[in-house]
Amino acid sequence: MKSSFAPLALALAALPSLADPPRPDEVISPATCDAQAKAAAMDSRTPVPLIPMMAHHQREQMRGHLESVQAVLQGLSANDFVATEKAARSMGFTEQMGMMCEHMGAGAPGFSEQALKFHHSADKVADAAHRKDRAGVLKALDVTLQACTACHASYRQQVVDQATYDAAAAAAGNKSGPP
Ligand code: HEC
Numbered sequence: 001m002k003s004s005f006a007p008l009a010l011a012l013a014a015l016p017s018l019a020d021p022p023r024p025d026e027v028i029s030p031a032t033c034d035a036q037a038k039a040a041a042m043d044s045r046t047p048v049p050l051i052p053m054m055a056h057h058q059r060e061q062m063r064g065h066l067e068s069v070q071a072v073l074q075g076l077s078a079n080d081f082v083a084t085e086k087a088a089r090s091m092g093f094t095e096q097m098g099m100m101c102e103h104m105g106a107g108a109p110g111f112s113e114q115a116l117k118f119h120h121s122a123d124k125v126a127d128a129a130h131r132k133d134r135a136g137v138l139k140a141l142d143v144t145l146q147a148c149t150a151c152h153a154s155y156r157q158q159v160v161d162q163a164t165y166d167a168a169a170a171a172a173g174n175k176s177g178p179p
Contacts, residue, residue, distance in 0.1 A: 040158070047158035049107035049168040055159045058104055065091055069145070072125060076137055084137060085129035091122035091144070106176050107168025111155055118147035 028036075040047075050058060068091045075084030097119055105111030121144040128136030160168070169176035 040156075043156050045156040046108055046110075046154055048105065048111055048155050049158045049160045049165050050104065051162050051165050052159055054104060054165075055157050058157065065148070068122075069141070069148075072129075072137070072141060075129070076134065081129045081132045085126045088122050088125035088129055088137075088141075091119065092126055093119040093123055102174070103176070106174040107165055107172055108155060109172050111151075114147065114151045114154070118144065118151065121147050 068087050071087035071090075072084055075081070075087055093116065098116060101115035101119070102112045105113075105115060121140065124140040125137055125144055128140050166176045
């Protein structure tokens, strides 16, 4: 009798605190899992395997990029080249950004290359703003937005566990690791 409770006790210990139940929208039923799998199957883009924290971070970054594009146009429409340059540079290439993109794309061949191309194109927008070259800003912004849409046309997020992410990175010949 005593021993039959041991597995239950172990299972309960592994659960998150019962005093802190998940929100209803955080409970993923098998039917919801199935619905998510169906949606993924309809999407023929290349999956970018990411662990949940990385996927969340990537979406945050993306919303930030959209805000930067908006700020570039706001700056340009106000003839404020300093603000335009600052907004564009926030999408530009840095060593840290490059490392993050490589981790994000570790399991999806070609993803990091597209990401780096995008960041370098944003630097051209900032360079044109620095020269107060309005036509140059617009031209470079067009190239940058083409990098956004080309990547969105090719890749989608795939939220996976750490082992799946590590295996995908290894299969692509890359090192996995935290972003
Ligand atoms: C190297 C690839 C790549 C580039 C470049 C890129 N994105 Fe994304 N973006 C993604 C992926 C992957 C997703 C997830 C989409 C999905 O799973 O359907 C995403 C999602 C988004 C989202 C949705 C965020 C959310 O909260 O769900 C926005 C907004 C976005 N991108 C804006 C942009 C903008 C604006 C640019 C350019 C200035 C850009 N992205 C450039 C890959 C990219």
